[in-house]
Amino acid sequence: MRIGDVSVDPPVLLAPMAAVTDLPFRTICEEFGVGLTITEFLSAHALSVGDPKTTGKLTASLDGRRFGVQIFGREPEMMDKAAKMAVSIGASLVDINMGCPAKRVVAGECGSALMREPQIAQELVRAVVAAVPANIPVTVKHRAGWDQGHRNAPEFACAMVEAGAKMITVHGRTRTQGFSGKSDPDIIKLVREALPSHIPLIGNGDVVDVEGYLRLREHTGCDAVMIGRGALGNPWLFSRLREVTAGRPDPGPPGLEERLSVFRRHVDLIERLKKGPRTLHEVRKACAWYARGLYGCNQLRLRVWETKDLAASRALVEDYFTQLIERQSRLGLAPEMGTGRDEIDGGFESDEAA
């Protein structure tokens, strides 16, 4: 799949997720073959006034790999500045967030609130298109609509393209749904039918496995799929999709040894790339992700949350996996337990969630 001059191969993207898709996690997903990663949404206002917390999140992918930057805002001048900053660090595309349902974002009439004001949204797209070089595509990510009575995604997407957007991503929930209920693939299909055929459409929402990816593409005709929560502690999904979309057999889920080694790699990256008081918090999150769905994971999560330093967190996880590996090889017991939705969503329903 191509977005202007930018090719995305395989046709699968990592969804931007606030406080999740930081540089370590993006790096892991890139190493597992995701087609493209995008930073979490960054306030154009905060970027343009040089807020250190926000500029610290404006990070280029490692080793020259391509990446996108997502910005949000409402003032064209701030969007202009923020887009130029994204390009200055090497972004291959600039995505505009028009889907965030969080109260503080909507209160500022940004994010999904823009779906109620298509003309203002168009002005923002035009401002960003004018700010960046012609070879940098400007893209828009939005929802099905504001609420059940206002599911205007098809018209809205076409209006964004008319203003200059080169790719559209649709999360099939409305703003009022937040993250509840189900993402509706039918609205994604309607957007595909409404858009000019040369504009790629990315389907998004509730894809957590290879079957879900294939189903969404088949049902909607979307050109690629963006995956968020399904990738947490599960970057293998990208390598599996790389194989399957190339017509090769699905290599299947990872073994325990591989999970442990990727956990180690992820924590190494956190230690190398993230400094400051949040590091322990980030490592604790990674501990929970890589054990997700495995026997005893809830207990591990609680114990890790009580640790006071990185070494202790790492040691608990090493110990946990060693015991699981032994349990599997000596007793022949499967390491997985049944996963419920709360396992998947646990800890990610923050007001940050866009």
Ligand SMILES: Cc1cc2nc3c(=O)[nH]c(=O)nc-3n(C[C@H](O)[C@H](O)[C@H](O)COP(=O)(O)O)c2cc1C
């Ligand atoms: C913790 C969290 C943070 C999110 N932050 C962003 C964000 O910064 N920008 C954005 O466009 N969407 C954001 N989203 C929405 C996701 O990109 C995606 O649209 C949504 O989670 C549905 O996809 P999924 O079911 O594959 O997770 C966030 C979602 C979560 C759970």
